[in-house]
Amino acid sequence: MEYYGSHISRLIEALNGLPGIGVKSAQRLAFHIVGMPKEQVKNLAEALVSARENVHYCRECCTLTDEELCPICRSEKRNHRQIMVVENSRDLAAYEKTGRYDGVYHVLQGAISPMLGIGPSDIRLKELMQRLQGDVEEVIIATNPSLEGETTATYISKLVKPTGIRVTRIASGVPVGGDIENIDEVTLERALMGRVEL
Ligand code: ZN
Secondary structure (H helix, E strand, O other): OHHHOHHHHHHHHHHHOOOOOOHHHHHHHHHHHHHOOHHHHHHHHHHHHHHHHHOEEOOOOOOEEOOOOOHHHHOOOOEEEEEEEEOOHHHHHHHHHHOOOOEEEEEOOOOOEHHHOEOHHHOOHHHHHHHOOOOOOEEEEOOOOOHHHHHHHHHHHHHHHHHOOEEEEOOOOOOOOOOHHHOOHHHHHHHHHOOOOO
């Protein structure tokens, strides 16, 4: 990409290093950025740096937050005896948007994946087990219905069961508008096992 000059090449390369941004998108973004008003670019750069410097993991649930404890862990209105285990902060946000859950969360920051070399010690499982020494009634496992998510769910349920704490798994089935033949067997099996009487 020498024909772009080193400054813009460096910007394209940096953007290309982000997840989901291919070379073409990186080029489009880079040219957009160099055409933006300088003040706006400065704002963007400062937002990036300040987010990186000020955001860290909640001491309790390991979600990303500005404070030592996230607003959910701080809240007295939440049921702290019910913990929903999710893979990342985006999943937490998705469940929060439903407005139907008043327990707290535990964010694993990943899922077990033997294929990618991600083992149980690479996600926030130790922190979860420490929390279970407190007053906890139920652990709801809400990892994704993918191979990694299922592997993680099985692993966690084996860890939690000996403690006597109730372990549940969210029901997940065929998505509305989904085509059964294009749905993998894990999803279908779960859909079948989680079936209800009509
Ligand atoms: Zn928290």
